[in-house]
Amino acid sequence: MKNILTISKWEVSRVRARFSGRSRFIILAILLLGLVSAYLIYHQGLAICKGLYTIGVSADAPVITDKCFNTIGTDPATGQMLLREKTIDLYVNGNKILFREDINSQYAVGALQKYLERQELLRIANQYEMNRAFPLRIEVRYLEGPETNKGMAPRITEPEETPTPLPNIPEQPSRPGTSPPVTPSASDAVVEQQLNELLKSNRLPEFKAEFVSENEIIIPSLMTPPIPLAQVIIAFLYIIPLFFVSVFFTSSFTEEKINRKLIVLLSTPVSRLEIILGKMLPYLVYSIVVIVGITLALKGNVLLGLAIFIPVMLFIFSIYLIVALTYRTFKYQTFFSVLALSTITLYLVVPAMFAGVNELSYISPLTLAVEMYRGVSFGIGHYFLATAPLYIVFLQVMFIGTRVFNEQYLMGFKPLHAKVAEALYLVIDKKHLNVSVLLLGLFIVPVVFVTELVSIVFASNIPLTSALLLLIVISAIIEEIAKSLGILVLLQNNAVKRQRNVAILAALAAVGFLIGEKLLLFFALGILSESVFMSAVFGSGLLIIPLTLHVVSTVVVGAVTMRLGTRFYLPAVLVGSAIHVIYNLNVIKAFL
Amino acid sequence: MNEYFILLKRELRSILKEKTIVFAIIIQFFIASFSSIILVGVMAFYDPSSIGETSRVTFNVGVVSDTNNRLRSYLREGRIRVRSFPDLPAAEEAFRAGQVDTVIVIPESQSGVVDMKLFLPTMDVKKTIILLKLNGPLKKYENYLRETNGIRLNYQETKGKSNTTYEFLYSVIIPILMLFPALIAGSIVIDTVSEEFENKTFDTLVSAPVSLGQIFASKLSAAVATVVVQVIMWSALLRLNGLPIQRTALVIPFAVVIATIVCFVAAIISLYFKDRERSQFVYSIVLVMGVGGSYFLDASPFSLITRLAAGVPNVGALEVALYLLPLVLIGLAFFRVSKRLVLAHY
Numbered sequence: 001m002k003n004i005l006t007i008s009k010w011e012v013s014r015v016r017a018r019f020s021g022r023s024r025f026i027i028l029a030i031l032l033l034g035l036v037s038a039y040l041i042y043h044q045g046l047a048i049c050k051g052l053y054t055i056g057v058s059a060d061a062p063v064i065t066d067k068c069f070n071t072i073g074t075d076p077a078t079g080q081m082l083l084r085e086k087t088i089d090l091y092v093n094g095n096k097i098l099f100r101e102d103i104n105s106q107y108a109v110g111a112l113q114k115y116l117e118r119q120e121l122l123r124i125a126n127q128y129e130m131n132r133a134f135p136l137r138i139e140v141r142y143l144e145g146p147e148t149n150k151g152m153a154p155r156i157t158e159p160e161e162t163p164t165p166l167p168n169i170p171e172q173p174s175r176p177g178t179s180p181p182v183t184p185s186a187s188d189a190v191v192e193q194q195l196n197e198l199l200k201s202n203r204l205p206e207f208k209a210e211f212v213s214e215n216e217i218i219i220p221s222l223m224t225p226p227i228p229l230a231q232v233i234i235a236f237l238y239i240i241p242l243f244f245v246s247v248f249f250t251s252s253f254t255e256e257k258i259n260r261k262l263i264v265l266l267s268t269p270v271s272r273l274e275i276i277l278g279k280m281l282p283y284l285v286y287s288i289v290v291i292v293g294i295t296l297a298l299k300g301n302v303l304l305g306l307a308i309f310i311p312v313m314l315f316i317f318s319i320y321l322i323v324a325l326t327y328r329t330f331k332y333q334t335f336f337s338v339l340a341l342s343t344i345t346l347y348l349v350v351p352a353m354f355a356g357v358n359e360l361s362y363i364s365p366l367t368l369a370v371e372m373y374r375g376v377s378f379g380i381g382h383y384f385l386a387t388a389p390l391y392i393v394f395l396q397v398m399f400i401g402t403r404v405f406n407e408q409y410l411m412g413f414k415p416l417h418a419k420v421a422e423a424l425y426l427v428i429d430k431k432h433l434n435v436s437v438l439l440l441g442l443f444i445v446p447v448v449f450v451t452e453l454v455s456i457v458f459a460s461n462i463p464l465t466s467a468l469l470l471l472i473v474i475s476a477i478i479e480e481i482a483k484s485l486g487i488l489v490l491l492q493n494n495a496v497k498r499q500r501n502v503a504i505l506a507a508l509a510a511v512g513f514l515i516g517e518k519l520l521l522f523f524a525l526g527i528l529s530e531s532v533f534m535s536a537v538f539g540s541g542l543l544i545i546p547l548t549l550h551v552v553s554t555v556v557v558g559a560v561t562m563r564l565g566t567r568f569y570l571p572a573v574l575v576g577s578a579i580h581v582i583y584n585l586n587v588i589k590a591f592l
Numbered sequence: 593m594n595e596y597f598i599l600l601k602r603e604l605r606s607i608l609k610e611k612t613i614v615f616a617i618i619i620q621f622f623i624a625s626f627s628s629i630i631l632v633g634v635m636a637f638y639d640p641s642s643i644g645e646t647s648r649v650t651f652n653v654g655v656v657s658d659t660n661n662r663l664r665s666y667l668r669e670g671r672i673r674v675r676s677f678p679d680l681p682a683a684e685e686a687f688r689a690g691q692v693d694t695v696i697v698i699p700e701s702q703s704g705v706v707d708m709k710l711f712l713p714t715m716d717v718k719k720t721i722i723l724l725k726l727n728g729p730l731k732k733y734e735n736y737l738r739e740t741n742g743i744r745l746n747y748q749e750t751k752g753k754s755n756t757t758y759e760f761l762y763s764v765i766i767p768i769l770m771l772f773p774a775l776i777a778g779s780i781v782i783d784t785v786s787e788e789f790e791n792k793t794f795d796t797l798v799s800a801p802v803s804l805g806q807i808f809a810s811k812l813s814a815a816v817a818t819v820v821v822q823v824i825m826w827s828a829l830l831r832l833n834g835l836p837i838q839r840t841a842l843v844i845p846f847a848v849v850i851a852t853i854v855c856f857v858a859a860i861i862s863l864y865f866k867d868r869e870r871s872q873f874v875y876s877i878v879l880v881m882g883v884g885g886s887y888f889l890d891a892s893p894f895s896l897i898t899r900l901a902a903g904v905p906n907v908g909a910l911e912v913a914l915y916l917l918p919l920v921l922i923g924l925a926f927f928r929v930s931k932r933l934v935l936a937h938y
Contacts, residue, residue, distance in 0.1 A: 018869065019870070027870075027873070027874060030877050031877060033881060037888075048759070048763045049898070052902060068759075095746040096750075097747060097750045109752025110754050110755035112747075113747060117745070131705045132741040135734065136705075139708070141710070143687055143695070221734055244876070247872060248873065251868055255790070329787070330868050334779045334783055335615040338776070339618075454622070458625055
C-alpha cells in the first residue's frame with residue numbers, strides 16, 4: 001500500500017509539472033469557453049435537422065418557428081409555381097398543405113405535420129375549456145397475464161358497476177355547439193401537466209418515469225413515447241470526462257513505457273501490481289471526484305451514483321490499460337482509444353434506451369442511472385447484472401496486466417496477433433497447465449460473447465436469411481478459436497509435446513468454455529426472467545450433447561494443429577468449425 | 593518539390609504500415625451499422641405506425657361497452673381484432689384465458705369527458721407495443737369526440753411520409769460519416785508531430801536539406817489523403833445502399849476542406865504543446881467546442897453537409913466557398929508560426 005502511494009505521488013507531481021504555467025491557463029480558458037457554449041446550446045434547444053426543408057407559406061398560414069424549416073412567405077400563385085419548380089418542398093395555403101408526389105416533398109409534409117400537430121394542440125388548449133379540447137382520458141391498469149397467474153387474486157379489486165348491456169343503441173354524442181356543463185374533473189390536472197410538458201418539449205426533455213405506470217392517465221394526443229435523449233445525455237455527461245481522465249492515464253503510461261521509466265521501476269522491490277495500481281490511483285481519484293461532482297450537479301444520490309459509475313470507471317480504465325500495455329506507438333493508441341470509446345458508449349447507451357420498456361436494458365449500468373434520476377428503485381439483482389461483468393473485466397485485466405508486465409512484452413514490437421499470443425502464453429501458469437487451460441476456456445466466454453454481439457451488428461447490413469447462416473458460421477469459428485487459443489500458444493512455444501496431452505487440454509478447454517457459457521446464461525436469464533429458461537438451459541439432453549460437441553470439435557482442432565504444425569492452425573479451426581456448424585444447424589432444424 | 597513527395601511517401605507508408613486507415617474504416621463501419629440498429633428502435637418509439645408496418649403484430653382487444661362505440665371501427669381500421677364483452681369480469685376471464693391481450697372499458701358517455709379504462713398486461717415489451725399500436729385509433733377517437741364538441745384540429749387530412757428515418761440518415765449518419773475522417777486525420781497529425789518530438793527525430797529532420805514547410809506539408813497532406821479516400825468510399829457505399837448523396841461534387845470537396853482546417857488546428861496545437869498527452873487533450877476539447885460552437889452558425893459544417901446531401905435548393909457552392917476563408921487564414925497562420933514553435937523546443 002505504501003509503495004502504491006509513493007508511485008501515485010510521483011505521478012501526480014509529473015502531471016502537475018506538465019500542466020503548469022501558460023499551458024494550464026490556456027487549457028482552463030478553453031474549458032471555460034466549452035462550458036459556456038454547451039450552456040447556450042442547452043438553452044437554445046437542439047435541432048439536428050436545421051434547414052432541411054424549404055417551405056412556402058401564405059399570409060394566413062400559422063407562423064412556423066421550427067428550425068428545420070426555411071420558410072418563404074409568398075402568395076398562393078407564386079407558391080404553387082415554386083412548388084412545381086421544386087424550389088420549395090411544400091406550400092401551406094391557409095389551413096391546407098399543398099405538396100408534390102415525390103419523396104422529398106412527402107418527407108417535408110411528414111415533418112411539418114408533426115410540428116403543426118403540436119401547435120394545433122396548444123392552440124385548442126388555449127382557445128377552449130380543458131374538457132372540451134381534451135375530451136378523452138384513459139386510465140391505465142395492469143392485469144396479471146395468463147402465464148404468470150399463480151393462484152393470485154386478480155389485481156383489480158375495486159367495485160365496478162356492471163354496465164347493463166344495451167346492444168345496438170347508436171351513440172348519442174353531445175351536439176356540436178352546445179357545450180357540455182363544465183364539471184372540473186380530476187384528470188384535468190393531468191391534462192394541464194402534460195400540456196406543460198408539450199410546451200417545454202422543444203427544449204431538452206425531462207426524465208419521464210416508466211413509459212406508463214399503474215394508474216397513470218394518458219391522453220392519446222399528448223402521449224409521448226419514452227425519449228432516449230435523456231439516456232444519451234447522462235451517458236455523455238459521465239463518460240466523456242471519464243474518457244478524458246483515462247486518456248491521460250494511457251498517455252502517461254505509454255510515455256513512461258517508451259522512455260523506459262517503467263522498466264526501471266521493475267528492478268525496484270515494488271510488485272507489478274503495485275506499479276500498475278500506483279500509476280492508476282491518481283486518475284481513479286480524479287474520476288471519482290468527477291462522478292461525485294456530476295451526480296451532485298444533477299441532484300442525484302451520490303452513493304448510488306458512485307455504486308453505478310465506479311464499475312463503469314474501472315471497466316474503462318481496464319480497457320485503456322490493455323491498450324497501453326499492448327501498443328508502443330501513439331497512432332495505434334489513438335485508434336484503439338477511439339474504437340474503445342465508441343464501443344463502450346454504444347454498450348452503455350443502446351440498452352439504456354429501452355429502460356422501462358424492456359428488462360434486457362438492465363445489462364447496461366446506465367439503465368440504473370436512468371432509474372436513479374427518475375426516482376425509480378431497482379433491485380440488487382439488476383445491479384448485479386449490470387455491474388458484475390464490469391467488475392469481472394477489471395479483475396481479469398489486472399490479472400493479465402501483472403502477468404505480462406515485463407520488459408520483453410512492454411518493449412517488443414510485434415503485430416497484434418503475436419502480441420495477443422504472447423500475452424496468452426504469459427497468462428498460462430506452466431506448472432498447472434490443466435487448471436490454467438480450463439480457466440482460460442471459462443474466462444474467455446465474455447470476450448466471445450462480445451465478439452459475437454459485434455458480429456451481429458455487422459451482419460445486420462446484409463439480408464436476414466443469409467445473415468443468419470453467416471452468423472452461425474462466424475460464431476462457430478469464433479468459439480472454436482476461443483477454445484483452442486490456449487493450446488495453440490502452448491504448441492507454438494513447445495510447451496506440450498504429446499498428442500495425448502493435447503487431447504486432454506483440448507477437452508478441458510472445452511469443458512471450461514461450456515461452464516462459462518452456461519454460467520453466463522444462468523446469471524443473465526436467472527435475473528431477467530422466470531425459471532422457464534432455467535430448465536431449458538440445464539435440461540438433461542441439452543447439457544451432455546453440447547459438451548460432447550465442444551470436446552470433439554476442440555480436440556479435432558488441437559490434434560490437426562499438432563499434426564500439421566501451427567502454420568495450419570486456421571485450416572484446423574475451419575475443420576472444427578465445420579463440425580460445430582453441422583451440429584448447430586441440426587439443433588436449429590430440430591426446433592423448427 | 594521533390595523532397596515533398598519523398599516525405600509524403602514516407603508519411604503515407606507509415607500510415608499504411610500501422611493500418612490506421614483500416615482501423616478508421618472499421619470504426620466508422622461499426623458506428624454506422626450500430627446506428628442503423630438503433631434507428632429501428634428509435635423509429636419504433638417515435639413513429640408507432642412503423643411497428644405496424646414492419647412487424648405483423650396483431651392482437652385482440654376486448655371492448656367492454658354498452659353502446660356501439662365508434663372506437664371499435666377505428667380499431668378495426670388499424671387492423672386490430674376487436675371482441676365485445678358485456679362486462680369487465682367476462683373480459684377479465686377472456687384475458688386470463690389468453691383470448692384477448694388487452695381490455696378497454698368505455699363508459700356510458702353522459703358528460704363531455706370520456707373516462708376510459710385500459711387494462712394492459714404486465715409484460716414490458718407487449719404492453720409497449722400494444723400501447724403504441726392503440727395510440728393511432730385512440731387519437732382518431734379523440735378527434736372525433738373533439739369534433740362533437742365543435743373543435744377541429746387543422747392539417748389532419750393530408751398524410752405525408754414518416755420523416756424520422758430520412759432526417760436521421762441525412763442529418764446524423766451522413767454528416768458523421770463525412771466528418772469523422774477529419775477528426776481522425778487531426779489525431780494522426782498530432783501523433784506524427786508529437787512522435788517526432790518525443791523520439792527526437794525533429795533534430796535530424798531540421799538538419800536535413802528540407803524546409804520545415806515541406807515537412808509539415810507532407811504530414812498534413814498524408815493525413816488529408818486518408819480523408820479523401822474515406823469520404824469517396826463512403827459516398828460510393830451509401831449510393832450502393834440506395835442512400836444517394838445529392839451533390840457529391842460539393843460534399844466531398846467540402847469534407848476535405850473541413851478536414852484540412854482540422855489538421856491545421858491539430859498541427860498548431862501539437863507544435864505548441866509538443867507532447868501527445870496535452871496535445872490530444874486540448875485537441876479533443878477544441879474539437880468538441882468547435883462542433884458545439886458551429887451549431888450557432890446558420891450553415892455549420894454539420895448542417896451544410898446535411899443540406900447539400902439532401903439536395904436542399906438554397907445552399908450551394910457559395911456556402912462551401914465561404915469555408916475557404918478560414919482555411920486560408922489558418923493555413924497562413926500555421927506556416928507563419930510553425931518555425932518559431934519548433935525552434936522554441938531548442
